[in-house]
Each structure stands twice: as C-alpha cells, then as structure tokens.
Amino acid sequence: MISGGPRPVAPFSHAVEADGWVFVTGQMPTDPAAPDAPLPEGIAAQTARVMENLKLVLAGVGLGLEHVTMARIYLTDFHRDYALMNETYSRYFEPGKLPARTCIGVTGLAVHALVEIDLIARRP
Incomplete structure (x- = not known):
C-alpha cells in the first residue's frame, strides 16, 4: 500500500512488484484527499483524476509513467467516451x-466510475 494513496474500493494492494515488474491495481477517479467526495463530472475529468492517482501510486514505488509498459482501460460507455478519454490519456505520455x-x-465499475485504468511497469 502507498502512504497517502487513493483509498482502496476493495481488498487489494495499490501495487505489487515481482522481479522488477510492477503491477498497479486499477485506479478509480476518486480524490485521495477527499475519498467520499463526488466523482469528477465527465470522462475527461475522470480520466485525468485516474491518471493522477496512477502517478501517485507509481511515485510511491519510485517510478513514473515513463516506466509503464502496458495499460488496460475500462470504459462504461465505450462509444461515447473513447475519443475524449484517448485525448486526455495521451497527454500524460511523451509523444x-x-x-x-x-x-x-x-457494464459497470466500482463507485459508478466512467473509467478505470490499471498498469504494468518495469523497474529500470
């Protein structure tokens, strides 16, 4: 578990490392500073919050988004949200x-989120 990380919505660790591979649990668009606050409105705001939460978890194990090798994204309304999620998501990585x-x-995600993202990273 990462100190100051997002409050888990189920029984899991924020990240688990095995042989230099770091598996980051899917993050929700909750605010670590106010976990009971309403979720941000819309897919762009929720994607940005999820990415910030992922950065927080990665930083907690001494890594950053530049170490990510694989991402899995889950959307509850794929056709409506795919393009705007992509636009927001891509801003977090070097072109x-x-x-x-x-x-x-x-069909659904925890806390009624529109998006959830998990990651696999590799320690250099």
Missing part, C-alpha cells in the same frame, strides 16, 4: 513513447 494498451467496454 511517440506510449505503452502497449488494451481498452475494454464494461
């Missing part, structure tokens, strides 16, 4: 250095 990725449409 031309994006991780591999899968994006999946789902």
Whole structure:
C-alpha cells in the first residue's frame, strides 16, 4: 500500500512488484484527499483524476509513467467516451513513447466510475 494513496474500493494492494515488474491495481477517479467526495463530472475529468492517482501510486514505488509498459482501460460507455478519454490519456505520455494498451467496454465499475485504468511497469 502507498502512504497517502487513493483509498482502496476493495481488498487489494495499490501495487505489487515481482522481479522488477510492477503491477498497479486499477485506479478509480476518486480524490485521495477527499475519498467520499463526488466523482469528477465527465470522462475527461475522470480520466485525468485516474491518471493522477496512477502517478501517485507509481511515485510511491519510485517510478513514473515513463516506466509503464502496458495499460488496460475500462470504459462504461465505450462509444461515447473513447475519443475524449484517448485525448486526455495521451497527454500524460511523451509523444511517440506510449505503452502497449488494451481498452475494454464494461457494464459497470466500482463507485459508478466512467473509467478505470490499471498498469504494468518495469523497474529500470
């Protein structure tokens, strides 16, 4: 668990490391400073909050987004939110250095979120 990290919505660790690979649990668009506050409005704001939470977890294990090798994204309204989520998500990575990725449409997410993202990172 990462000190000051987002409050877990289920029984899990923020991240687990094995042989230099770091597996970051899917993060929700909750505010670590106010975990009971309403979620941000809209997919762009929720994606940005999720990415900030992922950065917080990665920083807690001494890594950053530049160490991410794979991302999985879950969207509750794939067709409506895919383009705007992509626009927001891509701002967090250096152009031309994006991780591999899968994006999946789902019927629901914890805390009624629109988006959840998990990561795999590699320690240099």
